[in-house]
Amino acid sequence: MMEEIKLMKGNEAVAEAAIRCGCDGYFGYPITPQSEILETLMALEPWKTTGMVVLQAESETASINMVYGGAGCGKKVMTSSSSPGISLMQEGLSYIAGAELPCVVVNVTRGGPGLGTIQPSQADYFQTVKGGGHGDYKLITLAPASVQEMADHTVLAFDLAFKYRNPVMVLSDGIIGQMMEKVQLPPYQPRLTDEQVREQCPWATTGKHGRKQQNVITSLELRSEEMEKINNRLQEKYNQVEQNEVRFEEYFCDDAEYLITAFGSCARICQKTIEILRSEGIKAGLLRPITLYPFPTEAIAKFAKQVKGILSVELNAGQMVEDVRLAVNGVTPVEFYGRQGGMTPTPDEVVKALKSKLIK
Amino acid sequence: MTLEEIIKPENQIYGKTPLLTETPMHYCPGCSHGVVHKLIAEVIEEMNIADKTVGIAPVGCAVFAYNYIDIDWQEAAHGRAPALATAVKRLNPENCVFTYQGDGDLAAIGTAETIHACNRGENIAIFFINNGIYGMTGGQMAPTTLEGMKTATCPNGRDVSMEGYPLKISEMLALLDGTCYVTRQAVHTAASTVRAKKAIRKALENSMASKGTSIVEVVSTCNSGWKMTPHQANKWMVENMFPAYPLGDIKDR
Numbered sequence: 076m077m078e079e080i081k082l083m084k085g086n087e088a089v090a091e092a093a094i095r096c097g098c099d100g101y102f103g104y105p106i107t108p109q110s111e112i113l114e115t116l117m118a119l120e121p122w123k124t125t126g127m128v129v130l131q132a133e134s135e136t137a138s139i140n141m142v143y144g145g146a147g148c149g150k151k152v153m154t155s156s157s158s159p160g161i162s163l164m165q166e167g168l169s170y171i172a173g174a175e176l177p178c179v180v181v182n183v184t185r186g187g188p189g190l191g192t193i194q195p196s197q198a199d200y201f202q203t204v205k206g207g208g209h210g211d212y213k214l215i216t217l218a219p220a221s222v223q224e225m226a227d228h229t230v231l232a233f234d235l236a237f238k239y240r241n242p243v244m245v246l247s248d249g250i251i252g253q254m255m256e257k258v259q260l261p262p263y264q265p266r267l268t269d270e271q272v273r274e275q276c277p278w279a280t281t282g283k284h285g286r287k288q289q290n291v292i293t294s295l296e297l298r299s300e301e302m303e304k305i306n307n308r309l310q311e312k313y314n315q316v317e318q319n320e321v322r323f324e325e326y327f328c329d330d331a332e333y334l335i336t337a338f339g340s341c342a343r344i345c346q347k348t349i350e351i352l353r354s355e356g357i358k359a360g361l362l363r364p365i366t367l368y369p370f371p372t373e374a375i376a377k378f379a380k381q382v383k384g385i386l387s388v389e390l391n392a393g394q395m396v397e398d399v400r401l402a403v404n405g406v407t408p409v410e411f412y413g414r415q416g417g418m419t420p421t422p423d424e425v426v427k428a429l430k431s432k433l434i435k
Numbered sequence: 436m437t438l439e440e441i442i443k444p445e446n447q448i449y450g451k452t453p454l455l456t457e458t459p460m461h462y463c464p465g466c467s468h469g470v471v472h473k474l475i476a477e478v479i480e481e482m483n484i485a486d487k488t489v490g491i492a493p494v495g496c497a498v499f500a501y502n503y504i505d506i507d508w509q510e511a512a513h514g515r516a517p518a519l520a521t522a523v524k525r526l527n528p529e530n531c532v533f534t535y536q537g538d539g540d541l542a543a544i545g546t547a548e549t550i551h552a553c554n555r556g557e558n559i560a561i562f563f564i565n566n567g568i569y570g571m572t573g574g575q576m577a578p579t580t581l582e583g584m585k586t587a588t589c590p591n592g593r594d595v596s597m598e599g600y601p602l603k604i605s606e607m608l609a610l611l612d613g614t615c616y617v618t619r620q621a622v623h624t625a626a627s628t629v630r631a632k633k634a635i636r637k638a639l640e641n642s643m644a645s646k647g648t649s650i651v652e653v654v655s656t657c658n659s660g661w662k663m664t665p666h667q668a669n670k671w672m673v674e675n676m677f678p679a680y681p682l683g684d685i686k687d688r
Contacts, residue, residue: 128526130521130522133548133551134547136518136548137515137548140511140512140518140519140548141522143511143515143522144491144509144518144519144522144523144526145522145526147519147523148489148522148526150526152526166512170512174510280489280508281527281530282487282506282507282529283485284486290507291501291508291510292508292509292510293510295498295499295510
């Protein structure tokens, strides 16, 4: 089928995009506010059309380990969850990163810590971009700000996952997951055949099929000198990711005297803030990181020389602001404004915060 | 007659299967892992399915199982092998898929993954080595440790009032509708080894035929953990482990 325009929830867009981009398997567990992803997949029954496997696991721990198993076979596999569930997946994510397997994990975040709330939050930023599980590894992290991007990033996440043989997180939140917008769905791509998988993923454990060498998926290496080499290789890969995959969006930044940094749903709120500030004659712009890892460090450093101050607006107690400060490196003042626990700021609230913290 | 004249290929009635690699096994002398590895390799070879078999290795003593059997393998996190196997088999249904797990892996940290994979009737074989102790970490108590049995973490013997009872997990798994074959075997004598090999073959055949989940528990020794010679350990296993974990088929449908 061709491209299609529909009105749908962000979560539903993820499910539709996954089927359309040739996903082989989804393994997940229900948790609010992302359960519609599994529900939509179950309703669409893609196993009847594309052959995609969809399975409700017994837990998030099992889900991510099913993803590990499927990714080890060279298949396009994914899971989705929300904050407490993602915490349970950290063990598996560390193993998947260690074994250098491609997979997609969608996190439609909610407020924490603990059981927290089912309302949106961006308090999983640290957990996502700074590791989360044990060991030195990175998740490529995409931060959609619209239902359209929920679909687009699902497709892009698979491309990046296979390009770098690395897990990719789509870090959304309860607003983007639940809100409805118009979305242009991608055209259907067929799933790879078993022969194509063996050709494109020569490392995959598909059964040897005449291959002389066995394939082993593992993250175990007891010799320290070898383990250091593996870690160095991982870091080289992350350097490549940082050089090639930084994505961000500028909104009225060219002549900005004040810069707001915000991602995801919070960036949508701050767009309105920029309009209000501009209508009052205050030259403000918004820089929205689309990739949270790799972070748009250079772009922010460039604007740091241009603006009188930067305000990082987040739905947390101040997490991304640390990366903004590292990028700015003291060149201009960096302030933070955030709401927590599922609360979201109004555009006017952010206007007030910017004025009081940076203009005074 | 020289040795070469006596040992001729045409006179050979038994040899190492080519599926077992030349890598020297790291297992302690008298440990059952080596024998079970050999049986699995032989069965895969005899069934001619080496090209489409994927094994899932555990955490614990058998963590390097992939170094010894020349097929594709995935190394799972502790206890998660049945979850990996679930996806491997579902995404490649023509593959023969098995997990190889110890009692700490399968019956403690991986209890949930084990029970639910079995309950879903995943078309996999589970080879479960039960030596009643955590071998690799130095002989601590396992869920399968016998009442009164001394380990590093119950040095005065397992006290069921404090630590609960030995977990008869195969009997539990046999109750689940998803399991098609649950059996308990041993490899301490030639006769028992022959029976264990038949059980392993049936389990792998069930995976190929998509009949449901098969579990082959092998009651085993841990000479190092039990602090016994191989001979003492075998005797102790017969006298103490077998009454608690009786050998034979628990379920076959």
